Amino acid sequence: MPKTMFEKIWESHLVSEEPGKPALLYIDLHLVHEVTSPQAFDSLRMSKRAVRRPDLTVATVDHNVPTTDRSKPIADQISKKQIELLGKNAKDFGLTYYDIHSPNQGIVHIIGPEQGWTQPGKTIVCGDSHTSTHGAFGALAFGIGTSEVEHVLATQCLIQTKPKTMEVRAKGALPKGVTAKDLILNIIGQLGVDGGTGYVIEYTGEAIRSLSMEGRMTVCNMSIECGARAGMVAPDEKAFVYLKGRPHSPQGAGFDKAVEQWKKLPTDPGAKYDRVVEIDCASMTPFVTWGTNPGMVVKVTDKVPSVESFKTDADRRAAQRALEYMGLKAGTPIQDIPIDYVFIGSCTNSRMEDLRAAAAIVKGKKKSPKVQAIVVPGSAIVKKQAEAEGLHKIFTDAGFEWREAGCSMCLAMNPDVLKPGQRCASTSNRNFEGRQGAGGRTHLVSPQMAAAAGIAGHFVDVRSWN
Amino acid sequence: MQPFVKHTGLVAALDRVNVDTDQIIPKQFLKRVERTGFGEFLFFDWRYLPDGKPSPQFELNDPAYKGATILVAGRNFGCGSSREHAPWALNQYGFLAIICSSYADIFRNNCYQNGMVPVILPEETVAQIMANAKKKNGYRITVDLGKKQVYDNQSLKASFDIEEFRRHCLMNGLDDIGLTLKNEDKISIYEKKRWPELSGKK
Numbered sequence: 001m002p003k004t005m006f007e008k009i010w011e012s013h014l015v016s017e018e019p020g021k022p023a024l025l026y027i028d029l030h031l032v033h034e035v036t037s038p039q040a041f042d043s044l045r046m047s048k049r050a051v052r053r054p055d056l057t058v059a060t061v062d063h064n065v066p067t068t069d070r071s072k073p074i075a076d077q078i079s080k081k082q083i084e085l086l087g088k089n090a091k092d093f094g095l096t097y098y099d100i101h102s103p104n105q106g107i108v109h110i111i112g113p114e115q116g117w118t119q120p121g122k123t124i125v126c127g128d129s130h131t132s133t134h135g136a137f138g139a140l141a142f143g144i145g146t147s148e149v150e151h152v153l154a155t156q157c158l159i160q161t162k163p164k165t166m167e168v169r170a171k172g173a174l175p176k177g178v179t180a181k182d183l184i185l186n187i188i189g190q191l192g193v194d195g196g197t198g199y200v201i202e203y204t205g206e207a208i209r210s211l212s213m214e215g216r217m218t219v220c221n222m223s224i225e226c227g228a229r230a231g232m233v234a235p236d237e238k239a240f241v242y243l244k245g246r247p248h249s250p251q252g253a254g255f256d257k258a259v260e261q262w263k264k265l266p267t268d269p270g271a272k273y274d275r276v277v278e279i280d281c282a283s284m285t286p287f288v289t290w291g292t293n294p295g296m297v298v299k300v301t302d303k304v305p306s307v308e309s310f311k312t313d314a315d316r317r318a319a320q321r322a323l324e325y326m327g328l329k330a331g332t333p334i335q336d337i338p339i340d341y342v343f344i345g346s347c348t349n350s351r352m353e354d355l356r357a358a359a360a361i362v363k364g365k366k367k368s369p370k371v372q373a374i375v376v377p378g379s380a381i382v383k384k385q386a387e388a389e390g391l392h393k394i395f396t397d398a399g400f401e402w403r404e405a406g407c408s409m410c411l412a413m414n415p416d417v418l419k420p421g422q423r424c425a426s427t428s429n430r431n432f433e434g435r436q437g438a439g440g441r442t443h444l445v446s447p448q449m450a451a452a453a454g455i456a457g458h459f460v461d462v463r464s465w466n
Numbered sequence: 467m468q469p470f471v472k473h474t475g476l477v478a479a480l481d482r483v484n485v486d487t488d489q490i491i492p493k494q495f496l497k498r499v500e501r502t503g504f505g506e507f508l509f510f511d512w513r514y515l516p517d518g519k520p521s522p523q524f525e526l527n528d529p530a531y532k533g534a535t536i537l538v539a540g541r542n543f544g545c546g547s548s549r550e551h552a553p554w555a556l557n558q559y560g561f562l563a564i565i566c567s568s569y570a571d572i573f574r575n576n577c578y579q580n581g582m583v584p585v586i587l588p589e590e591t592v593a594q595i596m597a598n599a600k601k602k603n604g605y606r607i608t609v610d611l612g613k614k615q616v617y618d619n620q621s622l623k624a625s626f627d628i629e630e631f632r633r634h635c636l637m638n639g640l641d642d643i644g645l646t647l648k649n650e651d652k653i654s655i656y657e658k659k660r661w662p663e664l665s666g667k668k
Contacts, residue, residue, distance in 0.1 A: 015656045016649050021631050024649055026656055036549065038499035047643075052653075064497065078497040085499055129548040129572060143572055145550035146501075147579035147642070155646045157653055161629060163571075193484055194542035197571055227545065229571050293484055293545075314483045314540055321482075411547075413493045420516075432488040432546060434511045 002268035005234055006165050006200045009140040009265070013123045015157055022161040028122040029139075030152045031108045032059040032095065034086040035413070036127030040150035041089040051093040052156040058117055059090045060098040062107045063413050067376050067403035070100060079414065093153075106379025106405040109133040109347040113217065114381055116246025120235035120262040125152055130347045130429065131230075132223040136216035137243070138235035138265050140200070143224065163229065164274040166199040170207035172282030177463035179357070180215035181349060181427070181446035183207060184222040185287040185297050187279055193295040196228030199275065202267065203233050207281040213242045214353035221348045222429050225294040234266035286462055288334050289431045289444040291322035296431070298334060300449070300461045306330035325433055326441050327421070335459050339443070341424040342367075342400070342454035343436070345376030346410035349427035349447050352382055358427075358451035359391040361465060367399035368457030374401045374416065376408040400454065412436045425453035467581045469639035473562050474608040475535030479599035480525050483540035487552040487573060490544065496551055504551055505558030530602035536609065538565040538595045543584075544573025553577045563609045565616065567592045578632050581639060583609055585616060591624045598622075611637055 003011075016024040030053075037059070044051070051057055064079040074080040083100065090097035098104045104111060109130055112118040120138035125131060127149040134141035144158065152158055168187055188195075201223050208216065216233045223231030240259050243249045250258040286300040296319070298305065307323065307330065310316045323330065328337070344350070344358050355377065367373050375395050377383035383405055386392055392402040409416040410428035412435070418424055420439025427450050428435075431442040445453070448462045495507045512524045520527045526534075537556065543566045544552060553576045556564070563583040577584040587595075598605045598618070607618045611633055617623040634640070646653075657664060 016652045022629070024646060024652070026653070026660075035496050039501045039550075042499070042501070076497075082497050082499055127548060127550075129546065143548040145548055145553075145572060145576035145579060147550060148575065151643050151646065154643050155653060156657075157646055157649075159631075159642050159646060193545055194568060194570070197542070197568065224546075227542070227570060293486065314481075317481075318483050411488075411493050413496065430486075430488070430546060432486045434492055435488050438492070438511050438516075 002271035004165050004267045004271045004273060005138060005202060005232060005265050006140060007271070009121055009123065010162065012121070022159050024157050025123060025160045026157055027125050027152050028056060029112070029117055029124040030057045031112055031124065031126035031131070032057060032086070032149070033063055033108050033126070033128060034061045034082045035063045036146050037089065037149055038082060038085050039146050040153060041093070043150050044153055049154045051095065051153045054094040056156065057153065058096045058112070059086055060105055060108055060111060061086055061100050063407045063411065065100055065404070065406040066414050067406050067408050067416060070404055076415070103380050106381065107347045107350065107407055109221065110350060110378035110382065113137065113213070113242070114246070114379055116243055116249030119243060119249065119258070120239060121265050125158065129224045130221050132228070133217050133221040133347055135220040135223070135230050135232035136213060137239050138232060138262065140230055140232065142229040164199045166196065166201045166228070166275040166277065167273040168201050168203050169276065169278045170203060170205035170281050171278055172206060172280055173210060174207050174281050174284060177448065178284045178286060179446040179448065180211050180218040182284060182287045183279070183281065184219045185289065185294065185444065186284055188222065188226045188294045189287070189297040190279065191226040191277065193225065193293050194227040196223060196226040199228050200230040200232065201228045202273070203231060208233055209236070212353055213238055214351040217351070218348055222294065225429060235262050286446060286449050288449065288459055289442070290326065290328060290334065291319065292325055292431055292433050294429065294431060294444060296322055297444070300334055300459060302334055304328045304330050304332045304334065335461065337443070338423070338458045339371060339425045339453050340422045341418060342371060342373035342450050343376070343409040343424055343426040343428060344374070344447055344450050345378070345408050346428035347378065347407070348429045350376060350378030350382065352385055354427065354447040355382070355386050355391050356389070358447040359394040361448050361451035361462065362398040362400065362455060363394050365398055365455045367454045371454050371457055373399065373454040374403055374409065376403045376416070377405050379405045398455070409436050425450040425459065467639040467641050470562065470581055470583055470611055470636045472608065472610045472612060473535065474606055475562065476531070476533055477536045477538055477595060477599040477605050477607055478526055478531035478534035479596050480537060480539040481596055481600065484542045484545055485539055486546035487544055487549050488546055490552040491549065491555040496549060501554060502558065504555035505560070508555040508559040528602060530604070533560070535560055535562045536565065536607060537561045538592060538599055541567045541589070543569050545570040548572045550576045550579065553580045553582055557582050565592060565595055578636065579642065581636060583611060583636060585609055585626050587616065587624055587626055594622060
């Protein structure tokens with residue numbers, strides 16, 4: 001019987017399956033960061049358990065780390081304690097650990113692929129909802145809670161109920177100036193923030209195949225924003241080329257052998273998904289969120305919607321709340337909204353392709369004097385490469401700050417925080433109330449759109465940027 | 467883990483949709499390395515004014531909801547981040563069960579891990595419970611996991627579905643790790659098949 005890629009990976013990782021019960025699924029890669037793991041290690045110690053497969057467990061610090069000068073000690077003592085505790089846990093339990101000064105440090109979802117830990121066909125988990133990023137390589141990757149982190153540490157398995165499958169078919173090609181970020185924002189807008197709940201999404205179609213691995217990671221990254229725990233893309237030559245020669249990819253003849261296996265992963269012709277959704281890409285534009293969840297999104301050429309345009313009473317009240325929180329009036333053209341801050345970074349958009357695209361926009365220009373702008377590379381390796389290409393110079397010449405790698409202002413656990421009322425054009429993934437700082441107002445956009453807004457001081461249609 | 471069999475308690479209404487885990491427990495409290503002490507920070511940014519006083523606007527600050535143990539809320543509750551600090555905060559504040567028409571997947575799983583019951587009922591039934599709780603006259607309901615029913619002492623009686631495995635674990639206070647470790651032999655067999663070269667090392 002023809003099978004979907006999800007089914008192939010699911011079935012090859014079943015340790016135990018009994019009718020009427022959730023399955024016991026083997027986990028090939030467990031990524032760990034400082035925020036959601038301390039309680040798990042603590043419980044492990046209390047019950048005198050070891051980490052079953054330290055060789056499949058990789059840790060780094062990203063959520064809490066300052067992005068300014070790292071030769072100075074960490075000022076926030078609670079953050080410092082959490083960061084140091086991961087170092088101790090990694091050492092005590094024998095895990096691979098990229099510490100704050102490691103040349104390989106970075107956002108866990110950036111360094112997984114970068115180091116070649118992420119591979120097609122693997123089951124990958126992390127105590128972080130954006131683990132869906134790794135699905136871009138044809139892996140089954142999803143976020144878990146701290147109890148489940150402990151479960152995987154202790155058993156290398158997870159108790160899982162089989163999710164349903166959804167194909168999101170991106171038809172046509174993305175027009176110039178329209179990016180992977182716009183594509184996924186559009187998908188979330190169409191499905192709604194709970195449209196993918198209970199599903200694993202496989203993204204297919206011409207527009208997905210045309211995307212680079214970076215772009216596919218951006219798309220899969222935000223699958224969780226429509227409720228889907230995992231998003232996947234079938235691995236192809238682009239994925240294989242990306243992975244070849246990475247430190248933890250299979251090496252030599254082992255790589256060719258692995259590619260042979262990886263080529264068997266894509267969904268068989270005729271395999272059935274539980275739901276199929278088609279997205280038209282040819283008519284797509286850049287998108288900007290106006291509200292307080294990623295589904296509250298419109299075209300850059302649109303206006304802030306009215307409360308009355310929502311169908312249910314609950315949604316109208318949510319829209320009203322969102323408009324009040326965001327300090328916006330219905331009917332305001334998106335391009336008339338002024339901004340105070342630009343954040344280019346996060347596991348959604350902090351890879352080389354993102355930084356190159358943003359740099360191309362700001363090159364030779366100056367930021368608006370009323371805007372503060374920071375560029376936070378996803379990893380130390382991205383930072384180093386960007387500097388080798390001179391991108392840092394382009395940004396700093398334009399008045400954008402160039403920072404060290406980490407999650408930074410995506411969730412503002414470190415010192416990079418919006419002040420109440422400040423409005424940010426952000427390349428991150430969540431525009432929830434207070435996400436980037438209590439009272440802060442977030443608009444999610446592509447790196448190009450964020451960069452252009454930083455120059456103009458308000459949103460602009462990057463398609464007509466020169 | 468504390469078993470949950472049947473519970474009767476005061477219902478607090480949070481009539482908002484898509485309540486995300488960033489609201490349930492804002493990020494500044496995720497720096498704590500303990501599993502406890504999150505209740506006082508539940509819904510922090512909604513619950514407190516910038517000067518630290520309780521916000522009179524926020525639903526749960528209503529004295530009528532003091533001592534509530536059941537929360538009824540709008541659809542897609544717990545969306546966003548995977549932080550288990552969200553169910554910890556709800557639980558440590560005093561909630562033992564939540565009633566919604568839908569939950570985000572990771573949040574729902576995290577509830578199970580902490581002995582808290584995420585009850586799913588049809589929109590109309592949730593609306594009815596919400597309306598009753600919003601009258602603020604001490605509306606109480608019973609969540610009966612044994613019968614898979616929610617009922618009050620008036621006319622409400624609704625059945626809900628829950629995976630049999632999860633119901634069994636909740637009612638007996640079983641944690642997943644203990645159960646999985648009973649499958650140790652199966653895990654070892656699986657590993658030997660996948661990584662023959664590792665045999666003997668374990």
